[in-house]
Amino acid sequence: MGSEHILSLTSIEEYLRSLPRWVRWRQWLSGRRYRIARFSDRATPLVIVAHSFRDAARARQVALVVEKDWAEVPQPCRDAYDAILFHAPELIVIQLRRKNICGCLGHRHVAVRESPFAEPHEAFGGARVGEMDIAYERVEAWSALPLSDTALDVKFLEGSRLKEFHAKQLRLKLLSILLHETHHLVTSNESEESVRARSLAFYRDSLASYVEESLATLSLTIDRSFSRFG
Ligand SMILES: [Zn+2]
Numbered sequence: 001m002g003s004e005h006i007l008s009l010t011s012i013e014e015y016l017r018s019l020p021r022w023v024r025w026r027q028w029l030s031g032r033r034y035r036i037a038r039f040s041d042r043a044t045p046l047v048i049v050a051h052s053f054r055d056a057a058r059a060r061q062v063a064l065v066v067e068k069d070w071a072e073v074p075q076p077c078r079d080a081y082d083a084i085l086f087h088a089p090e091l092i093v094i095q096l097r098r099k100n101i102c103g104c105l106g107h108r109h110v111a112v113r114e115s116p117f118a119e120p121h122e123a124f125g126g127a128r129v130g131e132m133d134i135a136y137e138r139v140e141a142w143s144a145l146p147l148s149d150t151a152l153d154v155k156f157l158e159g160s161r162l163k164e165f166h167a168k169q170l171r172l173k174l175l176s177i178l179l180h181e182t183h184h185l186v187t188s189n190e191s192e193e194s195v196r197a198r199s200l201a202f203y204r205d206s207l208a209s210y211v212e213e214s215l216a217t218l219s220l221t222i223d224r225s226f227s228r229f230g
């Protein structure tokens with residue numbers, strides 16, 4: 001573990017391209033696609049979103065969460081997951097689904113099932129691989145903090161920003177679940193209660209900070225447009 005292996009987005013992309021032609025064909029025909037994302041402030045973990053070609057837009061949202069939203073949440077929120085991400089497997093495969101039969105938002109997997117990543121390969125440079133699934137439509141329908149979520153809706157109800165707010169809210173939910181399952185991967189015997197407390201606090205605080213910032217810029221814009229008539 002640690003930093004001695006050189007794990008890059010390109011090396012994983014090359015690895016996927018170097019798979020035997022029949023394997024790639026079989027994947028392609030079955031509709032399997034991969035999207036790779038990295039956190040902007042750390043080399044690992046690299047996140048591989050394994051998805052159906054029908055869910056390319058959803059996979060893009062998950063990648064955006066890793067590449068952009070993570071960097072925009074307040075530092076204390078990121079700090080709460082610093083050690084967890086540091087100890088996490090260097091490669092994390094997310095099996096992106098629409099629903100889970102059991103109704104869960106996501107699970108950590110005890111073993112890696114996604115075939116290109118299930119066996120160690122020299123392209124991984126000794127990196128450990130972890131896997132989870134996330135059920136996108138379940139996350140969309142999930143009200144993480146029912147009371148405050150509704151209260152926030154009201155703040156944005158007036159503006160065209162409600163749609164933008166809901167999109168950001170969904171991405172922060174996805175991010176908190178990704179972190180939640182990563183936490184499970186790292187400390188497999190920590191209680192669900194304590195893992196959940198941390199991910200809900202992350203969601204609540206990062207959403208609150210987003211709302212605060214957007215309301216501040218919103219009122220700034222209104223002030224400016226009024227002052228033009230002054
Ligand atoms: Zn379940």
Ligand SMILES: [Zn+2]
Nearest residue numbers: 180184192195
């Ligand atoms: Zn859990």
